[in-house]
Every structure is written in structure tokens, then in C-alpha cells.
Amino acid sequence: xxxxxxxxxxxxxxxxxxxxxxxxxxxxxxxxxxxxxxxxxxxxxxxxxxxxxxxxxxxxxxxxxxxxxxxxxxxxxxxxxxxxxxxxxxxxxxxxxxxxxxxxxxxxxxxxxxxxxxxxxxxxxxxxxxxxxxxxxxxxxxxxxxxxxxxxxxxxxxxxxxxxxxxxxxxxxxxxxxxxxxxxxxxxxxxxxxxxxxxxxxxxxxxxxxxxxxxxxxxxxxxxxxxxxxxxxxx
Amino acid sequence: xxxxxxxxxxxxxxxxxxxxxxxxxxxxxxxxxxxxxxxxxxxxxxxxxxxxxxxxxxxxxxxxxxxxxxxxxxxxxxxxxxxxxxxxxxxxxxxxxxxxxxxxxxxxxxxxxxxxxxxxxxxxxxxxxxxxxxxxxxxxxxxxxxxxxxxxxxxxxxxxxxxxxxxxxxxxxxxxxxxxxxxxxxxxxxxxxxxxxxxxxxxxxxxxxxxxxxxxxxxxxx
Ligand SMILES: Nc1nc2c(ncn2[C@@H]2O[C@H](COP(=O)(O)OP(=O)(O)OP(=O)(O)O)[C@@H](O)[C@H]2O)c(=O)[nH]1
Ligand SMILES: [Mg+2]
Numbered sequence: 528x529x530x531x532x533x534x535x536x537x538x539x540x541x542x543x544x545x546x547x548x549x550x551x552x553x554x555x556x557x558x559x560x561x562x563x564x565x566x567x568x569x570x571x572x573x574x575x576x577x578x579x580x581x582x583x584x585x586x587x588x589x590x591x592x593x594x595x596x597x598x599x600x601x602x603x604x605x606x607x608x609x610x611x612x613x614x615x616x617x618x619x620x621x622x623x624x625x626x627x628x629x630x631x632x633x634x635x636x637x638x639x640x641x642x643x644x645x646x647x648x649x650x651x652x653x654x655x656x657x658x659x660x661x662x663x664x665x666x667x668x669x670x671x672x673x674x675x676x677x678x679x680x681x682x683x684x685x686x687x688x689x690x691x692x693x694x695x696x697x698x699x700x701x702x703x704x705x706x707x708x709x710x711x712x713x714x715x716x717x718x719x720x721x722x723x724x725x726x727x728x729x730x731x732x733x734x735x736x737x738x739x740x741x742x743x744x745x746x747x748x749x750x751x752x753x754x755x756x757x758x759x760x761x762x
Numbered sequence: 763x764x765x766x767x768x769x770x771x772x773x774x775x776x777x778x779x780x781x782x783x784x785x786x787x788x789x790x791x792x793x794x795x796x797x798x799x800x801x802x803x804x805x806x807x808x809x810x811x812x813x814x815x816x817x818x819x820x821x822x823x824x825x826x827x828x829x830x831x832x833x834x835x836x837x838x839x840x841x842x843x844x845x846x847x848x849x850x851x852x853x854x855x856x857x858x859x860x861x862x863x864x865x866x867x868x869x870x871x872x873x874x875x876x877x878x879x880x881x882x883x884x885x886x887x888x889x890x891x892x893x894x895x896x897x898x899x900x901x902x903x904x905x906x907x908x909x910x911x912x913x914x915x916x917x918x919x920x921x922x923x924x925x926x927x928x929x930x931x932x933x934x935x936x937x938x939x940x941x942x943x944x945x946x947x948x949x950x951x952x953x954x955x956x957x958x959x960x961x962x963x964x965x966x967x968x969x970x971x972x973x974x975x976x977x978x979x980x981x982x983x984x
Pocket of ligand 2: 784785786814874
């Protein structure tokens with residue numbers, strides 16, 4: 528596929544909060560956890576992010592990202608569709624599923640717009656057709672894999688980016704919810720660098736069956752958040 | 763007005779400060795458009811709840827049966843109302859696609875932005891026509907102060923004219939300033955309480971956004 532030596536630049540572009548992904552309206556359950564006083568200070572926010580990453584985002588989202596990336600590289604549409612469906616079926620909270628496909632489809636639109644008239648962008652269009660005909664949901668980590676391959680971004684970098692974007696969306700939600708201030712937000716992001724790095728470097732062999740996640744309490748909060756009348760965030 | 767498949771439904775953006783009457787405007791506009799055969803979907807961006815969407819579901823769907831309830835969708839904007847309609851309209855665009863899939867024959871999708879400051883504008887990717895609505899109770903200085911929303915919108919609406927005497931707002935001053943700041947773009951007064959001005963507003967939308975001369979009721983004088 529299309530080789531691109533500018534992959535670091537494109538990585539920044541994708542990870543910028545300015546990149547249209549709809550991430551600014553998601554708190555992943557944090558809003559209700561803060562409202563219910565389950566999270567009360569910056570350290571709680573840090574712990575929440577680490578736990579979400581360890582028990583959900585890394586074993587589930589990042590593994591999906593990795594398998595999808597291989598699938599896209601091999602031009603294997605069926606495998607990518609299967610991974611996409613599997614991911615969708617694993618997200619129990621409706622708003623989380625919706626947010627993932629809403630932002631997935633729009634990120635794909637951005638990438639299609641960016642890659643217009645590029646060689647080897649066939650996969651983009653093929654996958655887009657599958658989403659439009661509802662044969663596949665088009666979830667965010669899978670679309671990210673498609674984008675990474677188009678823009679020449681290696682797996683390790685795009686995985687780090689996914690974890691960073693998740694963390695950054697949570698701390699920015701914590702600021703807007705009035706729990707932490709901007710300096711603490713940066714401290715949290717700094718403290719996350721090493722645990723994230725360790726996870727990425729574990730580099731264990733994985734099977735599709737190995738995709739898992741276990742954050743029941745957060746998921747209950749995410750589902751309750753859906754029913755909350757007064758709220759600032761979508762999730 | 764119905765056609766078999768319309769994937770490019772016209773999109774109307776409504777922005778304005780908190781409480782200026784964005785939701786109320788939609789509530790009085792939809793019945794007028796409906797009478798002229800125009801069928802709408804509604805997206806309501808809200809800063810802290812889905813209250814406006816719930817209200818419209820009641821007033822426009824369950825009570826008056828003007829439209830199906832599932833064509834009114836609320837979006838929580840994470841405290842960033844302008845981001846949701848300008849820099850990152852992702853979620854709004856996704857919801858538009860969902861509405862179009864539910865009913866590809868709709869004529870118009872109305873998008874209410876969360877209440878915001880005077881610099882709010884809509885992404886051209888999101889809205890084909892942009893109404894900015896202010897009200898007289900914010901003070902008659904408002905049109906004069908300008909701001910991107912007031913200056914660049916396709917139609918400036920000055921709402922709640924019934925309140926002018928109570929808040930000491932001089933409508934003549936507002937009209938003079940609006941004329942000046944809008945140069946040759948349209949503006950108009952509205953009273954959502956009595957409906958005064960709403961037929962004219964509907965005419966503008968029909969002629970300038972839907973381009974359908976047959977449905978015009980009164981002549982629009984710019
Ligand atoms: N007197 C009077 N009241 C009005 C008029 N238009 C709207 N209102 C009232 O003003 C209040 C705010 O109206 P909304 O339509 O909720 O305002 P909004 O701009 O949607 O507000 P947010 O979405 O919360 O920013 C409501 O109580 C309306 O009934 C009007 O023309 N005259
Ligand atoms: Mg409103």
C-alpha cells in the first residue's frame with residue numbers, strides 16, 4: 528500500500544483534538560462517576576484512566592486496532608468486517624456503541640476526503656460501501672486502522688495514539704466538568720506515558736479470541752448515564 | 763414537495779445566545795412549514811441536557827402529531843456548543859445521515875445549536891442556510907455590537923418584540939443598527955408569542971433555501 532514518510536506528521540494530525548472525531552462530547556462514563564462522587568480528585572481521574580486502559584481499551588480496542596490493521600494491509604475485507612462486528616458486539620452501553628460508529632463513519636469521511644485521488648485507496652471505498660449498506664458497523668478503532676494504513680502510520684504509533692486520545696478526552700472532560708484544572712490535566716497525561724508504553728511493549732502474540740474487556744462498574748455507569756435527563760456529555 | 767429519494771436534504775442551522783428563542787422558533791416554524799407541505803427533521807444540540815429535544819418531542823410530535831417523534835434527536839455537546847456545529851460537526855453530520863436513512867423523503871433538517879456567544883457560526887458542511895436569532899431583552903445594543911454570527915448569518919432574527927416596552931428596548935434603533943451592520947443581508951423582527959413575522963420567515967426559508975417559488979405565501983421583500 529501507499530508508503531508515506533510523513534507518518535509522524537499524520538499521526539499528529541489524527542491525534543489533534545482539532546481532528547473532527549466528535550471525541551469532545553464523550554466522557555466515557557466520567558460525568559456520572561463525578562456526579563456520584565465516585566471520582567473526586569485528579570488522582571482518581573488518573574486511576575480511572577489507567578483502569579479503563581488496562582481492562583478495556585488496551586485488551587479490546589487496541590487488539591481490534593491491531594487485527595484490523597493487519598487485515599487492511601492484506602486487503603482482506605472479510606476479516607476487517609468480522610473484527611468490526613466483533614468490536615461492536617462487545618460494547619454493552621448503547622451510547623458507547625453509537626458514539627463509536629458515529630465518529631468512525633465521520634473519521635472515515637475525513638480520510639476519504641484527504642486521500643482523494645490517491646493510489647491504493649480502494650480499500651477505503653470498499654469499506655465505506657460496506658458501512659453504507661449496513662453490512663458492517665464501522666467502529667472507531669477499525670476506521671483508525673484503515674486510516675493508519677492509508678497514511679503509513681505503524682501499528683505501535685497508532686496504538687499509542689489511540690491510548691493518548693482516549694486519555695486526553697477524559698482529562699479534558701474532567702476539566703470541563705470542573706473537577707481538575709489545566710495543570711493537573713497535563714500532569715495526568717505525563718504520568719500515563721510510562722504505563723501506556725509498558726503495555727504497548729509487552730508485544731504478546733494475540734488471537735482474535737483473546738479480545739476481552741472487564742470494566743463492569745464503569746459500564747453500569749455508562750448505561751445509567753444514557754438515561755440521565757440532565758447531562759453535558761453524550762457518553 | 764416530496765421526491766422519491768433525496769439524500770441531500772436541505773439543512774437549516776439556527777444559532778444564537780442562550781434563551782433567545784431558538785427552540786421556540788422551531789416550534790412555531792414547523793407547523794407553518796407543514797401547512798405548506800414541507801416535512802422536517804430536527805436536531806437539537808443542548809449544552810447540559812436533552813431538555814429542548816424532549817420538549818419538541820412533546821409539542822411537535824406527541825401532542826400535535828406534526829411529525830414522528832424519532833425525527834427529533836437531541837445531542838449533548840460536552841459543553842462545547844460552537845465546536846459541535848463548527849470545528850467538529852462530526853456528531854451532527856452522523857445524526858443527519860441517520861435521519862436521512864430513516865426518512866429519505868424529508869424536505870428539511872433543522873439543526874438548533876446550543877446557546878452560545880455572538881461568534882457562533884455553522885460549518886458550511888452542516889448547514890446550507892444559517893439563521894442567527896437574538897432577542898430584544900439582551901438590550902437594543904445587540905445588533906450594533908456585531909459578531910460573526912450576527913454579521914454573517916443568512917438571516918438575522920430579532921425575537922421577542924413583545925418584550926421591548928418592558929425592557930426599554932428601542933426597536934427603531936435596533937432596526938437602524940441591523941440595517942447598517944447587515945449591509946444588504948436580510949434581518950427581521952419576530953414575536954414567537956403571537957407568531958407575528960413567522961409567515962415571512964417561512965417564506966424566506968422557502969425562497970432562499972428550498973428554492974420553491976410555488977409555496978411562497980407572501981412576497982419577500984429583502
Ligand atoms: N415573550 C416572549 N417570550 C419568548 C419569545 N420567544 C421565546 N420566548 C420564551 O423565551 C424562553 C427561552 O426560549 P427558548 O426557545 O427555550 O430559547 P433557546 O434559545 O432555545 O434557549 P437555549 O436552547 O436554552 O439556549 C422561553 O421561556 C420561551 O417561551 C417571544 O417572542 N416572546
Ligand atoms: Mg433551545
